Amino acid sequence: MAVARSVSALLVLAVLSGCSSAARNRPGPTPPPDAGKRIVAEHAVVTSANPLASEAGLEILRAGGNAVDAAVATAFAIGVVEPQMSGLGGSGAALVWIQREAKPYYLDFYAAQNAESFRGHTASGRLRPGDLRIVGIPGDVAGLLTLHERFGKLPRARVMAPAIRLAEEGFPIGDILAGFIRSDSAKLARFPASFARYWPNGRPLPPGTVLRNPELATSLRRIAEQGRAGFYEGETARQVVATLNAGGHPATLADLAGYRPQWKRPLCTEYHGRVVLSAPPPQTGLQVLHTLELLEPIDLPKLGLPTRSAAAFDAIVSALRVGMADARGNSDPNWVPVPAAGIASQAYADARRSLVARGTAVDSIPPGDARPFDHAPPPAACARYQPYGAAEAVTEDGGSSGLGRSGMGLS
Secondary structure (H helix, E strand, O other): OOEEEEEEEEEEEEEEOOOOOOOOOOOOOOOOOOOOOOOOOEEEEEEOOOOOHHHHHHHHHHOOOOHHHHHHHHHHHHHHHOOOOOOOOEEEEEEEEEEEOEEEEEEOOOOOOHHHOOOOOOHHHOOOOOHHHHHHEOOEEEEEHHHHHHHHHHHHHHHHHHHHHHHHHOOOOHHHHHHHHHHOOOHHOOOOHHHHHHHHHHHOOOOEEEOOOOOOOOOOOOHHHHHHHHHHOOHHHHHHHHHHHHOOOOOHHHHHOOOEEEOOOOEEEOOEEEEEEEEOOOHHHHHHHHHHHOOOOOHHHHHHHOOOHHHHHHHHHHEEEEEEEHOOOOOOOOOOOOOOOHOHHHHHHHHHHHHHHOOOOOOOOOOOOOOOHOOOOOOOOHHOOOOOOOOEEEEOOOOOOOOOOHHHHOE
């Protein structure tokens, strides 16, 4: 989800969930009439995976909010209208550019894991779907509130009002959400209240049904009124911990109360003369930067559009494949060392570029070893952004502090 406002900031916010699908949940099966058309806005643009969530962001901009207000409003709203993709129990990250400071800020609100949940993630292929042992302490609420407190303009209750209204008054279910409801009946059946909401009378809600979720509205209202205490303490926290404990997860109320997002430095590289900033581990910005570095010496405009040029298609696809292979070791740096700076470096791309644009496709690409490149000097243009190693974070006062396993590990 991205929100841009010329007078304030540029913010790119990814609210992640356990789903890997890039699903789009439209209110109906027919795309809007302006689908695929170029849209030009004089003052601001809000885009998300759901038009109702985008409208929430636009509402906040029209009310006098800035880009971060709109982004936070959109993120809370997307958790209502796309519950299969994100929500209060999820996590995420935000990269904010403050134009007046010419400075980026990166906030990581990844779900915090203890040893049990991290082992669950690494063994997730051997666990049954929906096993709660892989769940981390939710970071979504803390991250969005932290962004709003630091950069927002409007009151918290105003920014959250669109999401609360969508949960309370309802919205029409789109094809994608309806499909998830049908296919996830076994997971939903483990939680009787959720199953009754999405499978009333033993039948899944069909597309077009207006879905109301008053319990979610209540949880959102607590956050709007009480801030982080409305989620990480009190009734909502007790319900979250009880649900996790019932699934064998060792989370405690102290774990929720102690959760804090982390300010970090973004990864940085240079592509065709432009500085590119992206998300450090456990997010996958290193894969994006590595892919761009692999493509750096290739003149894609000269090769032509990849839909018409086999050479351009080969270059892009092979670079993406190498980027994916080399990012396989990406993980939570609080538990596993990740050579993020090395993977994103020009030197490592030079070492791996022989696999790109060869004119042939191999069956598989084994990952390389970026550890020897983790201290390679970054592009000169990145010096002002001080790219960081996997174990370094930015504190509130702009300094840096080391983070070992105790940085996010839970007791």
